Amino acid sequence: MTYVLTHHKCASAWLARYLGAYARMNGLALFATHLSAHLPEDAPEVRLLANASYPFLSGRIPGGLHIIRNPLDLVVSAYHSHRNTHPTEGWPQLAAQQALLRQVPVEEGLLLTIAFLERADFHPGSVGPLHALRHWDFDDARFETLRMEDVVQWPTQRLGARLKAPNPGHLLPPADQHSFAAVAGRPAGQVDAASHYRAGTAGQWRDELPAAAILYLRGHLAPLLRRFYPEVLDISP
CATH class of the missing domain: 3.40.50.300 (P-loop containing nucleotide triphosphate hydrolases)
Known part of the structure; x- marks a missing residue:
């Protein structure tokens, strides 16, 4: 198996x-x-x-x-998905998060997304990806x-x-x-905010994550980043 x-x-x-x-x-x-x-x-x-x-x-x-x-791209992808496209049926935590994200500016929404992805009760029966x-x-x-x-x-x-x-x-x-x-039915890099497959290219975090979010993720996920995404640590936030 x-x-x-x-x-x-x-x-x-x-x-x-x-x-x-x-x-x-x-x-x-x-x-x-x-x-x-x-x-x-x-x-x-x-x-x-x-x-x-x-x-x-x-x-x-x-x-x-x-x-x-890459956890930094994961956060960006989750923010757009959770705010705009992901179904909330059977997922009360996401329903509450989606309503919250639609009330705040993008930068605050990205920080709130990090907090959501770190939850142990992220979904009924599932831990969040950053927690994992x-x-x-x-x-x-x-x-x-x-x-x-x-x-x-x-x-x-x-x-x-x-x-x-x-x-x-x-x-x-x-x-x-x-x-x-x-x-997705379109080339990678052609963004469709209404699609589950939004962008198809890595590195979106460089243009979207606020400096505080980059510093936080680098600090708390440093061993993972050093091993698998060392380039993330070489770029100024």
């Missing part, structure tokens, strides 16, 4: 789409959940945990592929961490190759069917 672990606004919808195609092509069962403390009772071959929590998983699964995103990233043990070799930015740009090389390694006969979804253009 294969575990793929990720977090809210770290390509979880894209991963569900790609892994769904992979499972269908190879006659496999796919399990996906947005709950942080839930595992399947049966034995599906592919398991996507879209709001993964290391403290819950560390003693319960043998390991897996862990997909993360701060509590993840990146030294645990059972979990191979991949950058979302690389996975979505080179899905065959970065994700598909790892899915196929223990199963050399498996087929992989064509990469061009899972590009940003194929999924």
Whole structure:
């Protein structure tokens, strides 16, 4: 079996789409959940945990592929999604957050988004993505961490190759069917504020995050940034 672990606004919808195609092509069962403390009772071959929590998983699964995103871009993406496009049905915390974000200027909204993403009660049954990233043990070799930015740009090389390694006969979804253009219907970099796939390019934080937010995220997520996104630490806020 294969575990793929990720977090809210770290390509979880894209991963569900790609892994769904992979499972269908190879006659496999796919399990996906947005709950942080839930595992399947049966034995599906592919398991996507879209709001993964290391403290819950560390003693319960043998390991897996862990997909993360630059936390600074994660905050920007979450702000626009939570304010403008994300459904709130069944998510009372987001309904309250969305109403709040629509009452304040962008800079304040981005700071409020950080606070929301750090909550342990971010969603019924799920921890927030910044909470999860701060509590993840990146030294645990059972979990191979991949950058979302690389996975979505080179899905065959970065994700598909790892899915196929223990199963050399498996087929992989064509990469061009899972590009940003194929999924969003427009080129990467062409922003659509009304779309779940808003921009498709990394580095949006440089133009949108206030200096205080950059300093806060650098300070509280420094080990993660040093290891996976060192370029973030070299740019003045």
